[in-house]
Amino acid sequence: MTQGRRQEPVSKKISESAVRRLSLYLRALEELDRAGHETVSSGQLGFKCGTTAAQVRKDLSLFGSFGKRGLGYRVEELILAVRDILGLTRPWRVALIGAGRIGSALFEYTGLGHRGFEVVAIFDCDPSKIGQEWGDSIILDVAELERVVRELDVEIAILAVPVEAVQGVMDRACRAGVRGVLNFAPLRLKVPEGVTVKDVNLVIELESLTFALRQSR
Amino acid sequence: MTQGRRQEPVSKKISESAVRRLSLYLRALEELDRAGHETVSSGQLGFKCGTTAAQVRKDLSLFGSFGKRGLGYRVEELILAVRDILGLTRPWRVALIGAGRIGSALFEYTGLGHRGFEVVAIFDCDPSKIGQEWGDSIILDVAELERVVRELDVEIAILAVPVEAVQGVMDRACRAGVRGVLNFAPLRLKVPEGVTVKDVNLVIELESLTFALRQSR
DNA sequence: TTGTGTGAATCCCTTCACAGCG
């Protein structure tokens, strides 16, 4: 039962969608916290995130029991619990590979640095970019990828490189020890055992939009 | 039955995930086509897209029957069929709202223009950006949003504006006739009836990555 | 024989409903 404490990861399979909702809950909770709310009910939280009270309770119950019956959840406590579940209790060392438009958009995006993701290295292959300073990082030659990834113990690689280059770059990053990959290229990467990939594909989003629009016409 | 023809949209509910897979299939098919393949089996297509033969056949069977038993699918025909299903047989008029980093990344991204999405207007509120030319578009003052959206009959708005501004801008775009929205702000938009929203949220992707990494440690 | 199209079976996720605790 472990009242109020997170259960240790039993070998239960957690669905991707539940995890994505937890991430939404976390954002909503942080907003509530900033707004000075002490407690929140599953109904309120669900409403803010576009889901139901039952869904919220079920999602949380996969990891423990964090609420008080009759009262709801203490916002601060739940924030800590969800951060812990999502693995956000420590910063993650990220390398940004590709300093083009997408890369720079990501780098500037305050969401990253202020949310526990430390961009410890930026790589590009364009000689005119190598050596430029972004914030207090310097753009490095992608030729040095392996060495730098190993030395800085990079855990996550964000791949914002052209589709032709992406598989090769990923292979190299993984061999140097990267275990998580965020891929912006529209291509299914072949990954070694033990490496997790998430794809971000804007064309899919747009095409599922046009599908919906076409239907409702 | 309707051999080789797309069935008219019966009121069957099509899952979001099936649609997303169709978009993947389309990309794989186009690659096969460029590589000169005439036909493809559900197994091959599934493998390229990280799913199974049965899944491919089921997905396609939601919309008609496009293959030949014992032979597979003709690549060219299936491309046309899937484009039709996804609503890609005509270009869509898109407005890009917000000409910051994300906006420029999207605009440059060749995927858009070359895939049936016409960026017919770009808006920003920064006076130093208004009037700049991007390609053969000029950045317009967001104050003119309603007029321009109406005049150019914009159908889809890509919202790449700060989170504080996004709900207001979306409301205005929808009142002017926009029916589809791609939202980059980490916020659940309240949308009027008949408008479809897709959210793109990089933090969710990263956090589901850290969840996975945390588990496998 | 090959590989599609599709009912049936299975699995997983969401929703329901309520016991139980504060």
Added chain:
DNA sequence: CGCTGTGAAGGGATTCACACAA
């Protein structure tokens, strides 16, 4: 009471398995 936590029910989505067509 109010609201959580959770078994049970319900509903979708995926997988299976096979009849059938080329």
